Amino acid sequence: MRKRFTFQAVDVELNTDCCSPHTNAELTLTLRLPLQQINPKFGAFNGTGNDGKGKEREIVKWSPDIWREYKKDIVRIAEPFWSRKFWLINENYKFPFKLNPGSPDAYYPNIECCFKLVVRDALPADPLTIKVVRLAPGAKFVEHKMLFSDQGRFMEPKMHLTKSVPDPVLHGVSWTVDTGILSQRSLLHEIGHILVLSHVAAGTRLCPWGSDLNRVICYGTNDYEKHSLMGGGEELRPEHAYAWQQALHLFPEAGEEDWPVEMKRPSPKHPMLITSSVQGGCEVSRFVSK
Numbered sequence: 001m002r003k004r005f006t007f008q009a010v011d012v013e014l015n016t017d018c019c020s021p022h023t024n025a026e027l028t029l030t031l032r033l034p035l036q037q038i039n040p041k042f043g044a045f046n047g048t049g050n051d052g053k054g055k056e057r058e059i060v061k062w063s064p065d066i067w068r069e070y071k072k073d074i075v076r077i078a079e080p081f082w083s084r085k086f087w088l089i090n091e092n093y094k095f096p097f098k099l100n101p102g103s104p105d106a107y108y109p110n111i112e113c114c115f116k117l118v119v120r121d122a123l124p125a126d127p128l129t130i131k132v133v134r135l136a137p138g139a140k141f142v143e144h145k146m147l148f149s150d151q152g153r154f155m156e157p158k159m160h161l162t163k164s165v166p167d168p169v170l171h172g173v174s175w176t177v178d179t180g181i182l183s184q185r186s187l188l189h190e191i192g193h194i195l196v197l198s199h200v201a202a203g204t205r206l207c208p209w210g211s212d213l214n215r216v217i218c219y220g221t222n223d224y225e226k227h228s229l230m231g232g233g234e235e236l237r238p239e240h241a242y243a244w245q246q247a248l249h250l251f252p253e254a255g256e257e258d259w260p261v262e263m264k265r266p267s268p269k270h271p272m273l274i275t276s277s278v279q280g281g282c283e284v285s286r287f288v289s290k
């Protein structure tokens with residue numbers, strides 16, 4: 001089957017036609033972002049614009065070439081980053097298929113999570129747009145999911161990694177020392193927010209739901225959390241497949257249960273499992289139907 005749902009900002013397509021004994025099904029989220037240039041006032045080349053924290057920052061006017069290049073770049077960067085990184089595991093034996101109708105063997109594909117990004121210039125009628133500024137050289141800027149900067153596609157230092165070290169002289173006293181700096185392309189982090197993800201520590205004791213989830217502590221209470229894409233680093237974690245897990249519920253054939261996530265191509269197991277083939281980068285287990 002090949003079924004598609006279209007919403008305002010995203011299309012969701014499930015394709016099981018591509019399944020073979022060595023190929024999983026594909027669930028593709030196609031995100032459509034209408035982008036709106038923000039330029040200095042009165043047609044000037046230099047000016048200022050507010051960042052995500054309301055601070056005035058130096059910006060410059062977009063040129064048609066640089067705008068075109070920016071739009072191309074963010075697709076080139078974001079698609080491979082988000083696509084084919086997660087697999088939803090077929091624990092409940094949905095979507096059985098047989099190579100021949102008379103064959104006793106059924107195959108159960110897992111679901112590969114694919115991502116496409118389509119950008120276009122915003123139209124006046126668009127209910128929601130993402131505003132994009134072009135920063136003056138050296139200007140800082142805090143982005144959010146509706147406000148990007150041209151620099152968001154480049155790695156930038158985001159936060160310090162720290163370690164608690166006991167004082168060599170004062171018993172019972174310890175100091176926090178810097179052990180490095182984490183960098184991140186904010187474009188990828190903001191797409192995480194668009195895919196309805198919160199900061200890594202949201203919902204923990206130090207960053208509870210209902211509090212301001214943009215406080216520094218919400219970007220990670222320890223180094224492991226800070227390395228997350230939804231902290232200050234670029235590591236993808238299984239919980240980042242949330243949008244695909246939710247999207248799969250659009251298809252009644254997938255059942256109501258949550259499909260667990262793996263970040264390596266999976267090798268499913270089952271008591272009836274007789275062989276597991278891992279070929280061509282895709283795996284499907286082979287079962288004997290009784």
Ligand SMILES: [Zn+2]
Pocket residue numbers: 189193199
């Ligand atoms: Zn954020």
